[in-house]
Amino acid sequence: MKDLLRTSDLSRADIELLLKSATKFAEKPLSAKKHLAKKTVAVYMTKSSTRTRLASETAVAHLGGSPIFLRGDDLQIGRGETIADTAKIISGFCDALIVRTFAQSDVDELGKFASIPVINALTDDDHPTQLLADWITIRENFGKNIAGRKFVYLGDGNNMANAWLIMGATMGANVVVATPSGKWSPKPEIVKQAQSLAKNSGGTIEISNDPVAAAKDASVLYTDVWMSMGDSESDRSEKFEALSPFAVTDKLMKLTAKDSIFMHCLPAHRGEEVSADVIDSTKSVVWRQAFHRRTTIQALLFHLTRGDLSGN
Numbered sequence: 001m002k003d004l005l006r007t008s009d010l011s012r013a014d015i016e017l018l019l020k021s022a023t024k025f026a027e028k029p030l031s032a033k034k035h036l037a038k039k040t041v042a043v044y045m046t047k048s049s050t051r052t053r054l055a056s057e058t059a060v061a062h063l064g065g066s067p068i069f070l071r072g073d074d075l076q077i078g079r080g081e082t083i084a085d086t087a088k089i090i091s092g093f094c095d096a097l098i099v100r101t102f103a104q105s106d107v108d109e110l111g112k113f114a115s116i117p118v119i120n121a122l123t124d125d126d127h128p129t130q131l132l133a134d135w136i137t138i139r140e141n142f143g144k145n146i147a148g149r150k151f152v153y154l155g156d157g158n159n160m161a162n163a164w165l166i167m168g169a170t171m172g173a174n175v176v177v178a179t180p181s182g183k184w185s186p187k188p189e190i191v192k193q194a195q196s197l198a199k200n201s202g203g204t205i206e207i208s209n210d211p212v213a214a215a216k217d218a219s220v221l222y223t224d225v226w227m228s229m230g231d232s233e234s235d236r237s238e239k240f241e242a243l244s245p246f247a248v249t250d251k252l253m254k255l256t257a258k259d260s261i262f263m264h265c266l267p268a269h270r271g272e273e274v275s276a277d278v279i280d281s282t283k284s285v286v287w288r289q290a291f292h293r294r295t296t297i298q299a300l301l302f303h304l305t306r307g308d309l310s311g312n
Contacts, residue, residue: 001311003111003118004300006104007128007166008193012201014309015170019136021299022292026136029062029294032302036065041301042090045100045121046072047229051266052121052129055293056098062298068094072101087113096301102230117304119297124230127159130265131167132296134222137289141261142219149219149257152176154211154246155273156239157186160224160265165190169197169205176206178214180242185209211246215255222263223248223273240272248274253283261285 001009010018024031041060045053053069060067072078077086087110090097096117099107104125111118121129142149153164157179165186168175175194179185186207194205208214215221226243227236248262262274262284270276279286303309 001307001309002304003114003120004128004304004309005107005111005118005120006126007131007163008170008197009311010128010167010170011310011312012170012172014311015132015135015167017303017308018132018296018299019139021302022132022136022295025062025295025298025302026292029298033062033064035302036060036063036095036305039065039095040068040093041065041096041098042068042070042094043098044070044072044075044090046102047100047122049100049122051290051293052100055129055297056121058294059298059301062294063301065095065301083109084113086110087118088115091115096305098297117301119300119304121297123159124228125159125162126166127163127265128167129293129297129300130160131163132300133289133292134164134263134265135167135171136292136296137263137285138220138261140288141259141285146171146173146219148174150174150176150217151220151222152178152214152218153222154178154214154248154252155223155243156184156226156228158224158228160222161186162190164222165194165205166197169194169203170201172198172201172203174204174206176208176214176218178208178211178246180246181209182242184239184242211252212255215252218256219260220263221248221253221256221260224265225267225269226273243273247272248278250275250277250281253278253281263289266290 057067100121104123
């Protein structure tokens with residue numbers, strides 16, 4: 001496995017290895033401080049970022065490498081140079097490439113033509129690095145035995161819903177994704193893929209339009225912003241009306257299991273997808289999730305550059 005382009009690229013064994021290494025890097029950030037010594041990693045982002053940029057550059061530095069941050073308008077892509085040509089040029093200077101952009105097809109093409117590892121740090125379709133951070137946080141709270149637990153995503157059926165379905169299915173979890181019906185529900189092909197993975201892992205996949213039923217006895221309630229980068233502002237009123245019943249409130253959290261946690265990939269809009277009394281409560285683990293963006297990207301860089309991951 002050369003690249004991480006989609007959440008579905010990771011096997012269960014890959015995920016377990018990455019979580020084990022990320023746990024080590026959480027405790028001892030500089031335990032592999034010479035791994036990328038005298039090497040560079042390009043961090044290419046056409047979408048603005050707080051956590052992903054900080055996590056990526058810090059992860060590279062902790063491995064002894066030098067991050068090179070590139071905005072979309074820093075490269076000649078904006079003036080007509082092809083993605084394939086860009087991938088080949090970056091490969092000649094750098095040892096890995098971390099990408100945060102809009103189109104999944106752009107990341108796929110970078111992976112195809114780059115000779116170095118390419119890591120998808122977010123597209124409109126997927127967010128694999130976030131899900132690794134989520135699962136190490138889940139593991140810290142509940143351990144490896146997740147039998148009988150329900151993991152619930154509420155809100156927009158976006159890239160986070162897609163990634164949540166695929167990772168949960170791969171890990172053998174009981175996953176519920178609760179969204180409005182219609183155009184803000186998860187993509188049918190992603191649901192079908194998750195159901196297929198769940199058959200092999202022993203997990204279950206449920207798609208719901210009822211946030212109350214979904215929240216009942218849940219171990220995790222997870223949500224994301226309702227308006228993502230690139231969403232049309234003309235949809236705002238309609239989208240907010242459809243999603244408002246799926247907001248994570250204290251009333252909804254009270255339906256969950258006693259040891260439940262609240263998760264969010266951030267940034268959060270208090271008063272929209274989550275109330276302040278939930279995200280700022282003792283059940284919230286959002287800051288730990290954010291911390292693990294670094295540990296998991298560090299683990300990815302370490303193992304991809306060594307060729308340790310088998311993929312699916």
